[in-house]
Amino acid sequence: MKTLLLTPGPLTTSDATRAALNRDWGSRDGDFVAMSERVRARLAALAGVADTHEAVPVQGSGTFAVEAAIQTLLPRDGRLLVLVNGAYGRRMVEMAHRLGRAVTALEVAEDAAIDPAAVALVLAQDQAVTDVALVHCETTSGLLNPLEAIAGVVAAAGRGLMVDAMSSFGGVPIDGRAAPFKALMASANKGLEGVPGLGFVLVERQALRAARGTASSLSLDLHAQWQGFVANGQWRFTPPTQVVAALDAALDQLDAEGGVAGRHARYSANCRILVEGMARLGFETYVAPGLQAPVIVTFRPPAGDWFDFDEMYAWLHGRGIVIYPGKLTAEPSFRIGCIGAVGPDDMARAVAAIATFVAERRGVAAEPALARA
Numbered sequence: 001m002k003t004l005l006l007t008p009g010p011l012t013t014s015d016a017t018r019a020a021l022n023r024d025w026g027s028r029d030g031d032f033v034a035m036s037e038r039v040r041a042r043l044a045a046l047a048g049v050a051d052t053h054e055a056v057p058v059q060g061s062g063t064f065a066v067e068a069a070i071q072t073l074l075p076r077d078g079r080l081l082v083l084v085n086g087a088y089g090r091r092m093v094e095m096a097h098r099l100g101r102a103v104t105a106l107e108v109a110e111d112a113a114i115d116p117a118a119v120a121l122v123l124a125q126d127q128a129v130t131d132v133a134l135v136h137c138e139t140t141s142g143l144l145n146p147l148e149a150i151a152g153v154v155a156a157a158g159r160g161l162m163v164d165a166m167s168s169f170g171g172v173p174i175d176g177r178a179a180p181f182k183a184l185m186a187s188a189n190k191g192l193e194g195v196p197g198l199g200f201v202l203v204e205r206q207a208l209r210a211a212r213g214t215a216s217s218l219s220l221d222l223h224a225q226w227q228g229f230v231a232n233g234q235w236r237f238t239p240p241t242q243v244v245a246a247l248d249a250a251l252d253q254l255d256a257e258g259g260v261a262g263r264h265a266r267y268s269a270n271c272r273i274l275v276e277g278m279a280r281l282g283f284e285t286y287v288a289p290g291l292q293a294p295v296i297v298t299f300r301p302p303a304g305d306w307f308d309f310d311e312m313y314a315w316l317h318g319r320g321i322v323i324y325p326g327k328l329t330a331e332p333s334f335r336i337g338c339i340g341a342v343g344p345d346d347m348a349r350a351v352a353a354i355a356t357f358v359a360e361r362r363g364v365a366a367e368p369a370l371a372r373a
C-alpha cells in the first residue's frame, strides 16, 4: 500500500513524478536549458503573471526562496511590515532581523485572520514601511489569510507586497491581477506535488531590475540569479537537475487535472472527508471552518487521558500513514495534511485507521460505519 505523507511537506508524489527523476541531465545541455525556461514560464503562468513577472528559481527548500526574496527585494533602507499569525510570519521577522533590515510586526492570534483594515491603518500611520510580507496559508494552523483584500490595501497605499504562498501555491487559486504582488514565494514540493530541493520567487520585472546589488548574500541574490538565466539560460550554480525534471512532469499532471481549479477541488474534497471523519471521532478543528484552507488541518487533542499523540503517530506510521505534530504556541495540537498526490480514498483510509486506533485505546470496538468512513 502506498505511504501517505499527510504532512506540510515533503508530500506524497505520483509514480510519474518520481519516474521523471530517473535520468541524468547536463546543466549546460540545450534540453535542460529549455526545460528550465519552460518551467519558469509555467510557474509564472499559474499565477496569471507571465506578462509582468519573472519566475526565479532558487536551489534549496522554500525557506531559501523566502530569505532570497526579502534580502533582494526589500531596499536596504526600507522597512518591512510582516503580518504575523503563525510561525512562518515570525520566521520572516527573524530573517529581516538577521539581515539587519528594519522590520515591524503586526501580530494577531494564531486562530485569527489578518484584518485588511488593520493593515491599512498601519500603512497610513507609518510612512517608513516600504514593503509588506504576508503568509497566504499559515501552515502553522492551516488558516487562509485574505490575500486579495490585503493586496488591494497594500497596492492602494503604494507599497510592495511579498507573499509567502508556500503551502497554497498550485492548490489554492492565486491571480496576480486581482491580488497584485511584488513577489510571491513558493516551492516545488507542496501544492505543485514535485519533489523537494527547489524554491522559487515570482518577481515583478520592474522590482527585479531595481534590485541590482541589494542582496547581502551572493547565493541568495535573485537579481544575479535572474541575470544568469537572461545571459545564457543557465543556473549560476549546480542546478537540482532531476528536481527540475520532476517539477516539469508534476506541472503536466497539474494541467491534466484541470489546473489549479481542478486541484483545489480535489484538496477541498480531501479536507472535507478528513474534517467530517475526525469530527465523528470527537476531534475538533482549531481553525474556524470559514478560515480553514484545504491544505492542512490542526486538530485539538480530545478530552481524556487515553489520548497520546506520539502513540497515535507511531501506530499510524506502522500502517504507512504519516501525520504531523502541532506547531501552535498557545495550546497542544496535531496536524493532518490534505495536499500532495492523495485523493478522497486515501483520506478515508487515514480516517478509518484513526477510528481503529481510537476504538482500541478507548477499549471499545470500532463501529463498522466509522471504520469504513
Ligand SMILES: *Cc1c(COP(=O)(O)O)cnc(C)c1O
Pocket: 008, 009, 061, 062, 063, 064, 066, 088, 135, 137, 138, 139, 164, 165, 166, 167, 187
Ligand atoms: C513549508 C513552508 C515554508 C518553508 O518551507 P521549507 O521548504 O521547509 O523551507 C515557508 N512558509 C510556509 C507557509 C510553509 O508552509
